[in-house]
Amino acid sequence: MAYILPEGMRYSTLFERHAFYKDELQLSKLSKWMAPRKAEDTVFACIIGRNTGIYPRKHARIASDTVLFKDLVNYGELQNNLLEYLPEGAYYDRNLYVDRLKCAGCKDLSRCFRCKNFLGQELAFDLDPENVDCPIHGTLADKMKQRQGLGFCEYEFSIVREKTVELYDLLSKKFSDMRIVYSGRGFHVHVLDKEAYSMKYSERKRFANQIKGKDYPIDAWVSSGNMRLIRLPYSLHGMVSRICLPLKPGAVERFDPxxxxxxVPKFFTSSLP
Ligand SMILES: [Zn+2]
Structure with missing residues (x-):
């Protein structure tokens, strides 16, 4: 089942994923963006082919799994892993650990907040276009019924872009160190203030619900810490063939994906007629 996507977006092939991770991944920008967090303190992850059904045959058995990398010591190693698995999506774990090797990869992630190995979690907000009610495609429930839960259109994207700017301004009243990232489908707002890392699970949930109540189509799963993984900046979103790209707050309003x-990856522009 293919998802409806804005014009100009489509799944990347395995060949393209390889070309991207070999030639286009900007490791120095990535490490700068991640700082002060280091590769050697971070758990990374990838999903090879869960949503696109595109995966290297040798990894068919784990194509739908979330594959965790807990022991990478630098970004070069991360690149090697991405070249090995050629994933549709790459992520990092927002949790900070005493010892990341001891991360049990819990599914019930509210448990992280009770774990002795847990130091804190980066706060993040996920604004996705499928959460926008659309005059053509309907509500999220309608889209799910049509099996278009991950599909989206230009209208939904434009609303989510507007909401991202508003949310950033709203969060600015409370936090000072924030970053906006174009995720490939929507946007992520990362909050790097120290106080945000130490917010408890219940506080995050309450905070996320407050913001949702103000009519923001945010994903409470990410903001309440119940989903540790967030898309890795500068990685390829293999479902739409776009680079997950950090943006200056002032550039969001006019950003055209x-x-x-x-x-837009180079492999994509060079394949155009
Ligand atoms: Zn729509």
């Missing part, structure tokens, strides 16, 4: 040169 169909045409933006930094967000």
């Amino acid at each position: 169909v045409k933006n040169k930094q967000a």
Whole structure:
């Protein structure tokens, strides 16, 4: 089942994923963006082919799994792993650990907050276009019924872009160190303030619900800490063939994911007729 996507977006092939991770992954920008967090303190993850059904045959058995990398010591190693698995999506774990090797990879992630190995979690907000009610495609429930839960259109994207700017301004009243990232489908707002890392699970939930109540189509799963993984900046979103791209807050309003040169992989532009 293919998802409806804005014009100019499509699944990347395995060949393209390989070309991207070999030639286009900007490791120095990635490490700068991640700082002060280091590769050697971070759990990374990938999903090889869960949503696209595209995966290297040798990894068929784990194609739908979330594959965790707990022992990478630098970004070069991360790149090697991405070249090995050629995933549709790459992620990092927002948790900070005493010892990341001891992360049990719990599914019930509210448990992380009770774990002795847990130091804190980066706060993040996920704004996805499927959460926007659309005059053509309907509500999220309608889209799920049509099996289009991950599909989206230009209208939904434009609303989510507007909401991202508003949310950033709203969060600015409470936090000072925030970053906006174009995720490939929507946007992520990362909060790096120290106080945000130490927010308890219940506080996050309450905070996320407050913001949702203000009419933001945010994903409470990410904001309440119940989903540790967030898309890795500068990685390839293999479902839409776009680069997960950090944006200056002032650039979000005019950001066009169909045409933006930094967000469109080179393999994609060179394949156009
Ligand atoms: Zn729509």
